[in-house]
Amino acid sequence: MRRLLRTGGRRPRAAAIAAVLLASVAGSAVSAEPAQIRIGGTGSALGGLRLLVPAFNAANPDFELTVLPSLGSGGGIKALLADSIEVSVSARPLKEQEAAAGLHQWEYARTPLVFATRPDTPVEAVTLQDMTAVYANETTTWPDGSRLRLVMRPAAEADTGFLRTLSPGMDKAVTTATGNPALFVAINDQDNATALEDIPGSVGLIALGQLQSEGRDLKPLALDGVAPTTDAFRQGNYPHGKSLYLMSRSGISDPGAERFLAFVETAEAQQLLTSAGYLATGADPDPAGGAAE
Numbered sequence: 001m002r003r004l005l006r007t008g009g010r011r012p013r014a015a016a017i018a019a020v021l022l023a024s025v026a027g028s029a030v031s032a033e034p035a036q037i038r039i040g041g042t043g044s045a046l047g048g049l050r051l052l053v054p055a056f057n058a059a060n061p062d063f064e065l066t067v068l069p070s071l072g073s074g075g076g077i078k079a080l081l082a083d084s085i086e087v088s089v090s091a092r093p094l095k096e097q098e099a100a101a102g103l104h105q106w107e108y109a110r111t112p113l114v115f116a117t118r119p120d121t122p123v124e125a126v127t128l129q130d131m132t133a134v135y136a137n138e139t140t141t142w143p144d145g146s147r148l149r150l151v152m153r154p155a156a157e158a159d160t161g162f163l164r165t166l167s168p169g170m171d172k173a174v175t176t177a178t179g180n181p182a183l184f185v186a187i188n189d190q191d192n193a194t195a196l197e198d199i200p201g202s203v204g205l206i207a208l209g210q211l212q213s214e215g216r217d218l219k220p221l222a223l224d225g226v227a228p229t230t231d232a233f234r235q236g237n238y239p240h241g242k243s244l245y246l247m248s249r250s251g252i253s254d255p256g257a258e259r260f261l262a263f264v265e266t267a268e269a270q271q272l273l274t275s276a277g278y279l280a281t282g283a284d285p286d287p288a289g290g291a292a293e
Helices: 002-031 043-059 072-081 096-100 128-135 158-164 168-178 189-198 208-213 230-235 255-264 267-275
Strands: 035-041 063-067 087-090 103-117 149-152 202-207 241-249
Touching: 035 043, 035 072, 035 255, 043 063, 043 087, 043 103, 043 189, 043 208, 043 241, 043 255, 043 267, 063 255, 072 087, 072 103, 072 241, 087 255, 096 103, 103 208, 103 230, 128 168, 149 168, 149 189, 158 168, 158 202, 158 241, 189 202, 189 208, 202 208, 241 255, 255 267
Parallel strands: 035 063, 035 087, 149 202
Antiparallel strands: 087 241, 103 202, 103 241
16 A cells, blocks of 8 residues: 555656646747847838848847838837837937937938839939929929829928928929829828829839839839939939938847847848848947937
């Protein structure tokens, strides 16, 4: 009987040890789940960043990179301040109060801003004077007589602000266009690209990087005799474009943000960006924050 009792007593102990080992293995499996890196912000950058996801995740199995739908530059910065994402991407530099809140920025790419239309629009090139007349509502048809439909962005949008810098005449024309209730206004970058694709006779402003990285069925128009290519932009022959910034909290303190920002500087990442219409400039930190007024 004593032997039976001893034998019976060892079995529960063995079962308990086995249960502890199984729990330990299960805990290890849970802890091995990749850490999430969420990126959000301006829609003009998302297509290029999505091209980096497979390469980054393959090279960094302990992290999982996810690019969220468009939040806009301001929305991405707010999400970063709220600790809802790890990295923000913006088409504008930080404002003074955002930098003071502990955010840092890195200019990682630049991309041409181009006037674009559908492939079936019977025009290949325009001049700044042509486009000024379009925004002023003085030109409403294409050269063949077909209707021209201007796609606008909100008055406060950075790309609208860019248009105002092209000339005093364009500044005045943009004021006219923003006050025209008949024009279609695209709220975000993806809506803008879709409207340009869907509306016959459309024309509007879009980042070349977005157009190419998202595979948009759009035709960039030469401006003042210069085709808006990345090579022309790099060489300064086509001067119109914008910078894109990656932003993180308190410098590069977040492990996921640090790993991703380091990846953006690699030759593989920069080649992917450049092939999609973005001129990669690296991710060197701006220690002063580079705050905008």
